[in-house]
Amino acid sequence: MKHRTITQNFQKQGLRSSDIYLHTNCLAILANMAPHVHRLSAYASQRLVSLFDTLSRKYTKLAELKHDKMRIGNGESRGDSLLKEMSTELHIYTDFLRIVLEILNAILTYALPRNPEVVYAIMHRQEVFQPFRNHPRFNELLENIFTVLDFFNSRMDAQRMNGEWSVEKVLEVIIINCCSWHGKGMKSHPEEFFISYVWQLVISRRKLVGATVKTQLDKA
Template identity: 70%
Template structure:
């Protein structure tokens, strides 16, 4: 479930850019986070990768905004700058939700999720740029408390040869038993609830039929569809144009 949601967010980020879908997927992940149990290595890596992907987009927008202001642009009177500013706030919210998801796992379920700890340790550099960021620093602080706890114990342990993935993971599992979470800031657990709008069928019925028409492989008369606007296939458009261009005969 976690992997499916993360893949959906990433696909939406690169292709669809649907704000509602983004928010819904992240909200679902946030609701699940405190109750996650033995998250797989792949899911843990994808979760950290999602933070990195969003952070790159956020940093890019920040640089563009800074360039705009540096060149004397006025955010208040520039429609493009306003759009960029709004998008920047949206990505800041997304980043914060992902950080709160990670915090919820580390605060309430760390001993049950050594793979999450491993993924964070493996990619700990992605959190560094936000360590002193006023919007994210308090959430990053908890992540670095976990990193400091495990990094210091790894540094203190004598190891013959290199640390392999298996050895690091076993080390994390062993030290999870002594983790007490002392000094961790306790944040209120995020809890999102689904609020159904009145007459949801007005959205879902045409949406489902649009998917059916696009992917079922059955033949429908597109001209007879009244439930939603149908994009006619190119062949039908060409045929319609040819029929329209044919010369009339018999005076008609």
């Protein structure tokens, strides 16, 4: 339900200041649940990866617009104000993307053998993570995701298949190899730090919403 709320808001409205606190709270709830997830469904797993894709597309588009704005640069006060707003929004999207990666990391670190559908969803859409592999805010989290991808991709490559892979066959290979998964090469992100980090974001975003609303009232 929380995931659906976030996805629908972003698809229909994008990022609005009044929704920042809602989005962060919903993500924080998902983050708290992530280490304890058991047999997440195919639909929920796919939507979680799609959420990262949706956020990443909006982040990339905004980053490109900001880059173009800075390159053109007219020195006007309105232009400076717009750049500041874009920088703030980029920071928010960066935080959202990081939380989604933290959620995926928590599932893969603490509950991978119980969630083959999550592994399948990540393998199926692995290209969406590639552009952020060297991003300074995401690289340590993506290291774990690519460790999982390397492990299961190598197991897939070792299988001799006549014809194309089916969803059922891919899942079968994933489920079999989940039993031999021991988390080798995974970097630990302490749950205690993670939870406090998420709630720190909740508080900071709540303050940001209040400041944004005050600014809008002052302009009215």
